[in-house]
Amino acid sequence: MKNLNSVFAAYMIGWTVFFVYYISVSRRTMALREEIERLKNSLSRGK
Amino acid sequence: MKKSVLSAMVVVLLLGLSGYASFFIAPTDAKQGLIYRILFLHVASAWTGLTSFFICFIANLLYVLRRQPRWDWLGVSAGETGLVFTTVVLLTGPIWAHPVWGIWWTWDARLTSTFVLWLLYVSYLLLRTLVEEPDRRALLSALFGIFAFIDVPLVFGSIRWWRTQHPQPIIMGAPGAGLDPTMYKVLFFTWLAMLGLMTLLLRQRYRLEAMRGDLEIIQRELEAA
Numbered sequence: 001m002k003n004l005n006s007v008f009a010a011y012m013i014g015w016t017v018f019f020v021y022y023i024s025v026s027r028r029t030m031a032l033r034e035e036i037e038r039l040k041n042s043l044s045r046g047k
Numbered sequence: 048m049k050k051s052v053l054s055a056m057v058v059v060l061l062l063g064l065s066g067y068a069s070f071f072i073a074p075t076d077a078k079q080g081l082i083y084r085i086l087f088l089h090v091a092s093a094w095t096g097l098t099s100f101f102i103c104f105i106a107n108l109l110y111v112l113r114r115q116p117r118w119d120w121l122g123v124s125a126g127e128t129g130l131v132f133t134t135v136v137l138l139t140g141p142i143w144a145h146p147v148w149g150i151w152w153t154w155d156a157r158l159t160s161t162f163v164l165w166l167l168y169v170s171y172l173l174l175r176t177l178v179e180e181p182d183r184r185a186l187l188s189a190l191f192g193i194f195a196f197i198d199v200p201l202v203f204g205s206i207r208w209w210r211t212q213h214p215q216p217i218i219m220g221a222p223g224a225g226l227d228p229t230m231y232k233v234l235f236f237t238w239l240a241m242l243g244l245m246t247l248l249l250r251q252r253y254r255l256e257a258m259r260g261d262l263e264i265i266q267r268e269l270e271a272a
Binding site: 001003004006009010011013018022025028033039040042 | 066080081082084085088089092131134135138139142143145146244248251252254255258259261262265266268269272
């Protein structure tokens, strides 16, 4: 099983990059949704 | 069940099956042994990244021609997704190279053109943070995105036009070059699974960009009120 550590490292790093990106997009989407809701509320209060 | 949940489950299943095939169905390479199995992640990510940059290029062209915000949203989403896949390529490549070549990195045509591609799309995303006015930002980044795509044919052709440390192409290469038929099948299946992942990420990122568009409209309404 020569180089098993390298193969494991490559797959772990690869999947971590995809996972971190997915989490980053989800968090940005959630933050933006909250911001839109907040602004919509202040817009309806102003009318 | 919601359509998005179902499609995510299908992609996870495809990725799981491709992982199984990469380790247990594809035969071990006679020369490289186990380490060659990085190929399935490395090459499939590279092809998926280039596909994403192609989508970005088409969206940029359509924005320049039609000036509709949705093409700008698709362009930035595909650019960012392509950058993620290319990051995986640049990280997994050296891990594979070190035991096989004895070095982590060399400035040959393929590695250099891929690194330049990565830098170009980082610049594409940075450029967007520097321009505040939405229409001007969309036009400038679309023009830059079209320019950045020039490097994609260079990446593709680099191992065909020049002698490189990087291995020769496994598709559309010289006669006799290529892979074992089972390795090909596993590689194309992994690419299909990666395209599924790219579609999921792209769709989610596009939704985020569309929400940013909504936010800008609400902010303008608030300023006018």
